[in-house]
Amino acid sequence: MLTDDRSERARLALGTADRVLVLTGAGVSHASGVPTFRGGGGFWREHRPETLATAEAFERDPRLVWEWYGWRRELVAQCAPNAAHHALALATSRAVVTLVTQNVDGLHDLAADAVPARLDEAQPQQLQAPARPITLHGSLFALRCTVCDVRRADRTPIDASSLETLPHCRCGALMRPDVVWFGEALDPVGLDAAVTAATQADVCLVVGTSGVVYPAAGVVEVASRAGALVIEVNPEPTALTRLAAIHLSGDAAEVVPALLD
Numbered sequence: 001m002l003t004d005d006r007s008e009r010a011r012l013a014l015g016t017a018d019r020v021l022v023l024t025g026a027g028v029s030h031a032s033g034v035p036t037f038r039g040g041g042g043f044w045r046e047h048r049p050e051t052l053a054t055a056e057a058f059e060r061d062p063r064l065v066w067e068w069y070g071w072r073r074e075l076v077a078q079c080a081p082n083a084a085h086h087a088l089a090l091a092t093s094r095a096v097v098t099l100v101t102q103n104v105d106g107l108h109d110l111a112a113d114a115v116p117a118r119l120d121e122a123q124p125q126q127l128q129a130p131a132r133p134i135t136l137h138g139s140l141f142a143l144r145c146t147v148c149d150v151r152r153a154d155r156t157p158i159d160a161s162s163l164e165t166l167p168h169c170r171c172g173a174l175m176r177p178d179v180v181w182f183g184e185a186l187d188p189v190g191l192d193a194a195v196t197a198a199t200q201a202d203v204c205l206v207v208g209t210s211g212v213v214y215p216a217a218g219v220v221e222v223a224s225r226a227g228a229l230v231i232e233v234n235p236e237p238t239a240l241t242r243l244a245a246i247h248l249s250g251d252a253a254e255v256v257p258a259l260l261d
């Protein structure tokens with residue numbers, strides 16, 4: 001459970017910071033019903049990332065890879081942002097908070113879309129539109145052509161029963177999930193923006209990530225080296241706990257709103 005002085009120190013640091021960098025991982029969506037990757041019952045329990053989240057796997061068996069993504073899209077489409085997503089979206093509309101996520105579930109975007117409706121009239125003057133989260137690994141609900149540069153948002157069910165029924169581009173080529181697979185480079189624009197925010201942050205809040213995937217986890221190392229106070233919210237210790245001045249053990253959906261309200 002949270003000890004008061006640690007959560008008080010974290011609240012104070014977040015409340016007085018000029019610039020905050022937030023990095024989230026699958027754990028922030030756990031309370032929304034989205035399985036994590038490496039935890040119990042996680043997405044990758046029965047599959048190994050190398051067998052599915054790689055361009056080679058897609059090349060070898062696009063039907064299998066689309067079957068997995070189709071199942072994930074269907075599951076995630078039933079999930080709603082939780083209190084942590086909403087508290088973070090509100091924070092990005094109130095202060096200089098840069099939200100960077102490794103997640104491809106789109107729940108931070110849904111929470112950003114909901115900010116205006118969630119606030120009573122008394123506060124509009126303090127708000128700017130919530131900054132869109134930097135999504136380092138793309139989105140489950142976007143497709144991109146394997147040949148030309150067509151990309152599109154898409155939430156339709158995937159029919160992986162045959163190669164022909166898989167999503168195709170108007171150019172005739174197969175479409176793939178618009179996510180970053182292992183061995184693929186991240187979009188340099190998003191990564192640069194995240195690293196720049198990390199070099200300028202007074203506080204770096206790390207929520208719900210095991211900290212094993214790079215270069216995303218490296219953003220926390222950049223912030224720490226630049227002198228940011230690192231606060232980690234996770235029920236378990238992680239590969240990033242070594243950098244955390246304050247580790248708050250608990251569910252993001254409970255701890256994060258208490259830190260930011």
Ligand code: BV8
Pocket residue numbers: 024025026027028030031036037038039042053102103104137179180181182183184185186207208209210211212213214215233234235236238250251252253
């Ligand atoms: C790159 C999108 C270079 C897809 C993802 C060998 C070959 C090639 C590359 C490598 C290699 N070895 C290492 C690498 C680098 C590799 C990497 O980091 N591998 C790791 C596994 C060692 N990285 C890459 O390949 C990256 N690209 O390096 O390219 C390059 C450069 C130039 C040109 C060409 C190439 C690409 C990495 C991106 C991979 N794509 N996702 C998809 O999702 O389908 S990564 C995937 O893992 C997800 O995005 C996920 O977000 C991310 C990280 O996982 P977490 O979010 O941390 O989730 P996890 O389950 O691990 O942890 C959940 C945490 O939540 C736990 O700590 C748990 O305790 C906590 N939790 C649980 N409940 C709660 C909670 N916390 C709070 N509240 C709760 N209630």
Ligand code: ZN
Pocket residue numbers: 145146147148149150169170171172173
């Ligand atoms: Zn095309």
